[in-house]
Amino acid sequence: MAAAKKWGLKQTPLTPPAPPAVKPDIPFRKGFGVGDPTLPPVFTTVPTEDRVVFLTIDDGAEKDPELLRMMAELDIPYSAFLSDYLVREDYGYFRRMQDQGVALHNHTLNHRYMPALSYAEQKREICGQQDTLEKRFGTRPTLFRPPYGNYNRDTLRAAASCGIKAVPLWASEAFPDRMEWREWDRDLHPGDIVLTHFRGRSHWKGTMADMVRQAMDTITARGYAVARLEDYVG
Numbered sequence: 001m002a003a004a005k006k007w008g009l010k011q012t013p014l015t016p017p018a019p020p021a022v023k024p025d026i027p028f029r030k031g032f033g034v035g036d037p038t039l040p041p042v043f044t045t046v047p048t049e050d051r052v053v054f055l056t057i058d059d060g061a062e063k064d065p066e067l068l069r070m071m072a073e074l075d076i077p078y079s080a081f082l083s084d085y086l087v088r089e090d091y092g093y094f095r096r097m098q099d100q101g102v103a104l105h106n107h108t109l110n111h112r113y114m115p116a117l118s119y120a121e122q123k124r125e126i127c128g129q130q131d132t133l134e135k136r137f138g139t140r141p142t143l144f145r146p147p148y149g150n151y152n153r154d155t156l157r158a159a160a161s162c163g164i165k166a167v168p169l170w171a172s173e174a175f176p177d178r179m180e181w182r183e184w185d186r187d188l189h190p191g192d193i194v195l196t197h198f199r200g201r202s203h204w205k206g207t208m209a210d211m212v213r214q215a216m217d218t219i220t221a222r223g224y225a226v227a228r229l230e231d232y233v234g
Contacts, residue, residue, distance in 0.1 A: 176206025
């Protein structure tokens with residue numbers, strides 16, 4: 001409660017339930033498949049009845065130390081999907097994030113539009129980032145998010161070839177001044193994945209802390225807790 005008040009949240013974040021004893025099977029979202037169900041599934045919502053959502057942050061452009069303090073003090077789990085061309089400016093920032101328990105995942109080396117690339121080029125982007133994450137952070141993640149959410153069959157084939165097991169996209173997106181929704185009802189649902197980005201005032205009408213306040217006020221007001229994505233997927 002004290003941390004919520006300090007950081008300007010309207011309500012204290014809800015506590016998520018214990019992680020499932022067995023992670024759910026995750027199919028492709030309807031209409032998101034590429035004709036091969038053996039490839040890593042692409043999805044926007046994790047199958048669960050728990051009133052939880054998952055917060056994910058993409059790319060690595062803004063390296064705001066206030067975000068690290070805020071999320072640690074509020075004890076809000078989140079997952080980072082990193083692109084090396086931005087992260088390499090300050091690997092130390094993301095090592096500190098990892099030390100706080102945040103899982104670091106693959107968002108390609110250079111954030112290119114994947115369907116425009118050949119299979120070999122896509123494999124270099126994805127597997128090259130796997131190698132970089134292993135070298136810099138000691139981890140080869142099993143989750144991958146394609147830049148802009150765009151992919152084709154070659155993307156998923158390339159991802160699978162270097163150890164990717166699942167491709168989480170998103171059901172809603174958080175900004176400092178609003179939420180944007182994929183679903184027609186403009187609401188949260190159990191297991192929804194929430195996207196945001198490492199951004200600041202140069203891109204947004206606010207800071208990363210403002211974005212967290214907007215997202216958490218929305219999530220908590222609608223009766224959801226933020227859970228750790230890796231407890232359900234991967």
